[in-house]
Amino acid sequence: MKSPEHALVLTSAGSSVRFKNGKKEFHLINGKSVLLHSALAFSALPALKAVVVTYKKGTLEETKKAMEGFPSSIPLFFTEGGETRRKSVLNGLRKLSEVIDDKNILVSIHDGARPFISSALIRACLETAEKYGASVPALRGRDTLAVVEDNVISSYIDREKTVCLQTPQVFCFKEILSCHEKAEEQGLEFTDDTSLFTAFGGRVHTVDGENENVKITFPEDMEKYK
Numbered sequence: 001m002k003s004p005e006h007a008l009v010l011t012s013a014g015s016s017v018r019f020k021n022g023k024k025e026f027h028l029i030n031g032k033s034v035l036l037h038s039a040l041a042f043s044a045l046p047a048l049k050a051v052v053v054t055y056k057k058g059t060l061e062e063t064k065k066a067m068e069g070f071p072s073s074i075p076l077f078f079t080e081g082g083e084t085r086r087k088s089v090l091n092g093l094r095k096l097s098e099v100i101d102d103k104n105i106l107v108s109i110h111d112g113a114r115p116f117i118s119s120a121l122i123r124a125c126l127e128t129a130e131k132y133g134a135s136v137p138a139l140r141g142r143d144t145l146a147v148v149e150d151n152v153i154s155s156y157i158d159r160e161k162t163v164c165l166q167t168p169q170v171f172c173f174k175e176i177l178s179c180h181e182k183a184e185e186q187g188l189e190f191t192d193d194t195s196l197f198t199a200f201g202g203r204v205h206t207v208d209g210e211n212e213n214v215k216i217t218f219p220e221d222m223e224k225y226k
Contacts (some may be wrong), residue, residue: 003123004130005047005105007173009092010039012063012112013054013081021088024065024216025112033066034216037115042108042168043071044119045126049105050074052095054081054088069166075099086189086196090180097177107176108168109193113216122168124207129170134202136170136194137209138163144157166209169193175202 010037012025025035035053040218042048045085051070057080070076079095081088089109094108108122118171128135141164145157151161171190177195181199183190190196193206 003046004126005049005102005108006042006045006126006170007049007096007100008039008042008051009089009107009109010035010051010082010112011052011085011088011092013056013091014085014113015223016094021225023062027064027110027216029115033070034115035063035112036069037054038110038112038117039067039070041117041119041122042110043074043212045122048074049102050099050100052075052077052079052092054092055156056081057221062151073176084189085191086180089193090178090184093173093177093180096173099109104162104175105173105175106170107173108170109176110168111215114167115216116210116212117168117195118210118212121207121210121213125168125170126226128205128207129172132205134169134171134194134196134197134204134206135207137166137168137213138206138210139166139209142224149184164209165192165194166213166215167192171197171202181196 027034055078060120077089077095084090088177106126125135141159141162145156145159146153183196
């Protein structure tokens with residue numbers, strides 16, 4: 001199947017508070033930054049038209065340095081993030097709108113701290129989004145799930161109906177931009193882009209996620225991959 005035209009918004013505007021050792025996206029794995037690793041799998045696919053990287057205020061030069069080694073043949077842009085993840089993604093989408101003429105293109109929104117994403121998973125997400133309008137990688141839970149109140153289990157959740165969502169989350173560009181603009185107008189915040197998209201009537205189809213597609217969060221996460 002021919003790969004659909006697509007763009008990437010790579011999020012790197014967070015504070016890395018839980019990482020406790022500077023910006024996690026700037027740390028190196030095998031000589032390349034976590035951020036660069038998170039982008040390279042996308043560049044391996046054809047028809048990638050542009051990449052926008054969001055950055056934390058005051059870190060533009062460090063962010064640009066972290067992306068050194070990204071293929072020069074693919075247009076690369078940077079935009080300052082906002083106060084929340086939702087605002088940062090909106091800034092990224094708005095920047096993309098300035099440099100992309102085709103608003104029907106697919107856009108992947110991916111965590112800059114997920115460096116082990118595979119091109120195969122990206123391709124599956126793109127193909128599913130092309131067919132259904134939106135997609136997200138999802139992993140089935142392995143453990144019993146419970147609701148806890150004041151350190152006491154109050155109820156249980158049906159594990160067969162729950163999944164853990166990963167990124168990239170892929171949408172039709174004009175549709176996810178419209179949803180983000182509506183959220184901005186209404187002052188709404190969301191933990192990820194699928195919850196925002198579904199809040200405004202969108203439907204997101206899942207594809208099988210990958211256990212290796214982990215998000216670097218704590219210092220010990222880096223120790224595993226040195």
